[in-house]
Amino acid sequence: MSGFGFSEEQVLRYSRHIILPHVGGAGQRKLLDAKVLCVGAGGLGSPIAMYLAAAGVGTIGLLDFDRVDLTNLQRQLLHDTDDVGRPKVESGMERLRAINPGVDVITHDTMLTSANAMEILSGYDIVVDGSDNFPVRYLVNDAAQMLGKPLVYGSIFQFEGQATVFLPGQETPCYRCLFPQPPPPGAVPSCSEAGVFGVLPGIVGSIQAVEAIKLITGIGTPLVGRLLLFDALEMEFTTVKLRWDPECPVCGKSPTVTELIDYEAFCGLPPRLGEIV
Amino acid sequence: MRVEVELRGSLAGRAGLALPGGRGRLDLAEGSTVARLAGVLGLPPGGVVFVVNGAAATGGTALADGDRVQAFPMAAGG
Numbered sequence: 001m002s003g004f005g006f007s008e009e010q011v012l013r014y015s016r017h018i019i020l021p022h023v024g025g026a027g028q029r030k031l032l033d034a035k036v037l038c039v040g041a042g043g044l045g046s047p048i049a050m051y052l053a054a055a056g057v058g059t060i061g062l063l064d065f066d067r068v069d070l071t072n073l074q075r076q077l078l079h080d081t082d083d084v085g086r087p088k089v090e091s092g093m094e095r096l097r098a099i100n101p102g103v104d105v106i107t108h109d110t111m112l113t114s115a116n117a118m119e120i121l122s123g124y125d126i127v128v129d130g131s132d133n134f135p136v137r138y139l140v141n142d143a144a145q146m147l148g149k150p151l152v153y154g155s156i157f158q159f160e161g162q163a164t165v166f167l168p169g170q171e172t173p174c175y176r177c178l179f180p181q182p183p184p185p186g187a188v189p190s191c192s193e194a195g196v197f198g199v200l201p202g203i204v205g206s207i208q209a210v211e212a213i214k215l216i217t218g219i220g221t222p223l224v225g226r227l228l229l230f231d232a233l234e235m236e237f238t239t240v241k242l243r244w245d246p247e248c249p250v251c252g253k254s255p256t257v258t259e260l261i262d263y264e265a266f267c268g269l270p271p272r273l274g275e276i277v
Numbered sequence: 278m279r280v281e282v283e284l285r286g287s288l289a290g291r292a293g294l295a296l297p298g299g300r301g302r303l304d305l306a307e308g309s310t311v312a313r314l315a316g317v318l319g320l321p322p323g324g325v326v327f328v329v330n331g332a333a334a335t336g337g338t339a340l341a342d343g344d345r346v347q348a349f350p351m352a353a354g355g
Contacts, residue, residue, distance in 0.1 A: 040355045042355055045355070134353050137353055155352040156355065160286045196354055234286075241332040242332075242333045
């Protein structure tokens with residue numbers, strides 16, 4: 001595999017990808033050179049970050065301000081029982097380094113806000129959203145659109161999950177095209193309020209990891225302009241078309257939102273509500 | 278006009294007598310929109326992903342006779 005700059009250890013570690021016709025040495029090189037930010041080191045962030053680390057994504061950013069809670073362990077495989085009380089980015093970093101010491105893990109032990117989002121996201125090629133509340137989801141969408149960063153979206157509720165990919169600058173839909181307005185406060189309960197099936201984020205987060213790796217390597221057809229809906233109880237996957245809104249205030253022809261706003265206020269919530277779990 | 282409606286997942290039981298079991302056909306006034314259908318079904322104005330004939334729709338999307346409407350709960354959890 002000379003020419004791609006792999007070490008002997010890398011040739012073995014990534015051999016199952018390297019021999020894949022669609023990935024090959026060139027694809028593996030792209031993975032090693034890629035920088036991906038995982039927003040949230042919880043249910044979705046666990047499989048996302050673990051699979052990206054295993055695949056050899058060279059730089060993985062882990063962003064979460066929360067600490068590991070006993071209630072997280074039913075689904076958040078980044079963290080162990082002994083990690084309860086520790087910052088999630090610390091236990092998450094340890095898990096990723098145990099999976100693959102060759103990956104550079106950058107921790108962001110902070111809440112993503114309008115004040116820091118542009119600076120943090122600008123250091124990465126791709127953003128993967130595993131956050132858990134509407135203000136952060138709109139914030140991540142807007143920042144990714146403004147910076148021209150591909151965004152791999154996933155969300156879960158009880159037994160159901162959703163995933164799609166937003167590609168800025170290509171007249172394809174963004175999160176605001178799908179949800180122009182956030183739901184009224186309280187209309188959509190959180191996982192801590194309504195419960196969540198433990199395996200569900202494993203499936204949806206794995207789908208997000210698939211899409212991130214496809215974007216990096218340029219293989220396959222990305223989940224752009226399509227929303228994948230998963231129902232674990234019925235074991236059904238449904239894909240629906242999404243339309244780009246030319247009037248979208250962020251990605252439309254004449255954007256009216258050109259800098260980050262107060263997303264708690266936009267969602268009708270008091271300041272600083274919500275956390276990534 | 279008559280539309281075919283299917284409420285998926287946790288929405289299935291939300292419509293009560295308006296749509297027992299969460300699926301069936303509904304008669305609506307001509308010119309009705311997705312938002313009007315949501316009102317008939319007692320669904321919140323936000324918090325639901327509406328899909329009309331396989332494409333995501335917004336509250337202002339106009340409905341036509343024979344349309345197939347699916348509704349999924351909006352999710353933000355992670």
